[in-house]
Amino acid sequence: MSKLIGALIFVVTWELVAPAWGDPARDFIWWKMVSQSQSPEGGHLISYRLESPGATAIEDLEVIFRVSPYQRAGAARSFGQGQYFQKIVHPGQRDFVFHGGQSAKIDIWARARRGERWLFAQTLVATFGQSGLGDSESSALVDFDWAPDWPQWRLAGAEMFYRAQAGQPLSLELSVQPRLVQVLEDQVTMANWPGRELGLYQYVSSQNHQLAQSGYTAQKKDVIFLASLGQLGEATFALPVYRAYYGQLDYKKGLTVMAAFFVGTIGLVSFHGRRFESQ
Amino acid sequence: MSAQRIRQAVQYLSFVILMYGGRVGIHLGSALPCFACPFVPGCGGFCYLMGLQGYIGFGLVAGAAAGKEVLVALGWFLVFVVSVALLGKVWCGWICPFGLIQDWLSWLRKKLGVRERYLSLGGKKAIGSIKHIFLILIVTLPPLITAKILPPDLYLPFCNICPGKLLLPLFAGETKYLALNLDNAVTLWVSVALIAVTASTLVAAFFKDRFFCLFCPLLALIHFLRPLTALRLVKEPTFCVGCGNCRRHCQMDVRVLDQNISQAQTMECVDCLRCLEACPSSGALSLKFLGFQLFSSSRWATSAWRRKP
Known part of the structure; x- marks a missing residue:
């Protein structure tokens, strides 16, 4: 009888689970430091490579950089045009070289699309000059080539990924260093991203001042793309700060699995419990 | 007033504080020697097992940041030791929210007139050995996840199969752990395992008083610190x-x-x-x-x- 019950549980679970079997490959990408050296122009160069296990082509790679304002007192003063931006590179590019001054820190976040799936790399915090290459003063914190198809300066950073349920209202927080950016207005833009998204990490900066909060009740598979406009001096920034995606949760199957194990365990205890009981 | 009445009062008060305390600003820290589940929205404190997995996996393997993380981990461990030293197994019998849920099931069994099952010595030993397996997994899996040898979806491996993660959030209106997570194969099977373990534990706890406590890894940790209590x-x-x-x-x-x-x-x-x-x-x-x-x-x-x- 216990074998029958066990087989029943297995069959029920398998029938529920097998059709929804996902890709068993580990779908995530990560940064790997390749080298660090001094730049002939001053400062330091760090090269990173984006890696993924057994990956075929990554179709679209989106890499976002942000200079951390916390490490240098002069960051706010020397912060200016071109220091923050979002870059989309050509398919297949995996290697990046960053140039920065001593002790500058940058946040690098990347996501890549493969077919209908988006993969997310861990947020990387790179610190220049830590390997003791010498202190070469540089007024430029970070210096990149930027794509000309992005006419607006962008303060980029995805602070939080949030797993929510369809129909549930979301409360979102926008966190930006208030010394650097003054938020002018909030604008909510919706975009539908096909497929399922990965990425489970959640980062909330407790040092930043909460500037805005909004709520939105989203539909299944919607992804909310929040943009707000900020200004520092004469430069205007568009800030993509939040992306919500909806996990694929199946309550019916979950409750069915639970019921199967309830019944199975009751059956086991009832029919074979005496075998484990004391006399 | 009898000890049982006092104990019941403490159990209910602890349940309310640990489940809902965060909503009124109460947070008792991340080193509680009981199943105060961090997955409960607005909870009043975190179970030490969650922190233990996090510190071992991410704190001690964090590379450049390891120095600071080791101190944080040691700090919380000391808080855990002091908490156990003060109250010992009272954390289990008087405070643990999951223990209270099991006591409710026992009460229900008695009301329905169902006979309690008593395990044989061999059965108890076999089931009791599970807690040692849990402790080994709690210590060994997180570094493997941090080192990307195991998938990141296995983060907090014990929490992924702990019945408290599914049951306790229900009391705060969080139902998502009742569902199968179809994001990928790992999340799918993890959610199946969680539901399966929870369902089996609930049934077993109905027939046997405090069934989960027989193999609770926290109880084992508290017992190891018995000389200090x-x-x-x-x-x-x-x-x-x-x-x-x-x-x-x-x-x-x-x-x-x-x-x-x-x-x-x-x-x-x-x-x-x-x-x-x-x-x-x-x-x-x-x-x-x-x-x-x-x-x-x-x-x-x-x-x-x-x-x-």
């Missing part, structure tokens, strides 16, 4: 009349209770004090804090516990 259940063998009431009323079926030894607090004991209330001999069993007696068995007590188990 200030709160102890002490037996005075010379006053014991050998009636066996203590053993009959024991939730955890501690078999050495009615034997002629002074060690009453075995690994399974959760300090529920049913034995103390059931004992007809004054002074045979007592709960002491640093030698100061808090509760003691008494031949004059007329507790209902003594009438029938």
Whole structure:
């Protein structure tokens, strides 16, 4: 009888689970430091490579950089045009070289699309000059080539990924260093991203001042793309700060699995419990 | 007022604080020696097992940041040790929210007139060994996840199969752990495992008092720190009349209770004090804090516990 019950549980679970079997490959990408050296122009160069296990082509790679304002007192003063931006590179590019001054820190976040799936790399915090290459003063914190198809300066950073349920209202927080950016207005833009998204990490900066909060009740598979406009001096920034995606949760199957194990365990205890009981 | 009444009051108060305390600004830290689930929205504190997995996996393997993380991990460990030293197994029998849920199931069983199942010695040993397996997994899996040898979706491996993660959030309106997570194969099977373990544990806890406590890794950790605990259940063998009431009323079926030894607090004991209330001999069993007696068995007590188990 216990074998029958066990087989029943297995069959029920398998029938529920097998059709929804996902890709068993580990779908995530990560940064790997390749080298660090001094730049002939001053400062330091760090090269990173984006890696993924057994990956075929990554179709679209989106890499976002942000200079951390916390490490240098002069960051706010020397912060200016071109220091923050979002870059989309050509398919297949995996290697990046960053140039920065001593002790500058940058946040690098990347996501890549493969077919209908988006993969997310861990947020990387790179610190220049830590390997003791010498202190070469540089007024430029970070210096990149930027794509000309992005006419607006962008303060980029995805602070939080949030797993929510369809129909549930979301409360979102926008966190930006208030010394650097003054938020002018909030604008909510919706975009539908096909497929399922990965990425489970959640980062909330407790040092930043909460500037805005909004709520939105989203539909299944919607992804909310929040943009707000900020200004520092004469430069205007568009800030993509939040992306919500909806996990694929199946309550019916979950409750069915639970019921199967309830019944199975009751059956086991009832029919074979005496075998484990004391006399 | 009987010890059981006080214990029930403490259980309910603890349940409210640990489940909803965060909503009113109460947070008792991340090193609680009981199943205060961090997945409960607005909870009043975190179970130490979650922190232990996090510190081992991410704190100690964090590379450049390891120095600071080691200090944080040690700090929380000390808080855990002090908490256990102060209250010992009272965390299990009086405070743990999941323990209270199991007590509700036992009450329901009695109301329905269903016979309780008592495990054989071999059965108890077999089930008890699971907690050692849990502890080994708690220590070994997180570094493998951090090193990307195992998938990141296995983060907090014990929490992924802990029944508390599914049950306790239900009391705060969070139902998502009842669902299968179809994001990828790992999340799918993890959610299946969680639901399966929870369902089986609930049924088993209905038939056997405090079933999960038989293999609870936190109980094992608390028991390891037993020499430090200030709160102890002490037996005075010379006053014991050998009636066996203590053993009959024991939730955890501690078999050495009615034997002629002074060690009453075995690994399974959760300090529920049913034995103390059931004992007809004054002074045979007592709960002491640093030698100061808090509760003691008494031949004059007329507790209902003594009438029938």
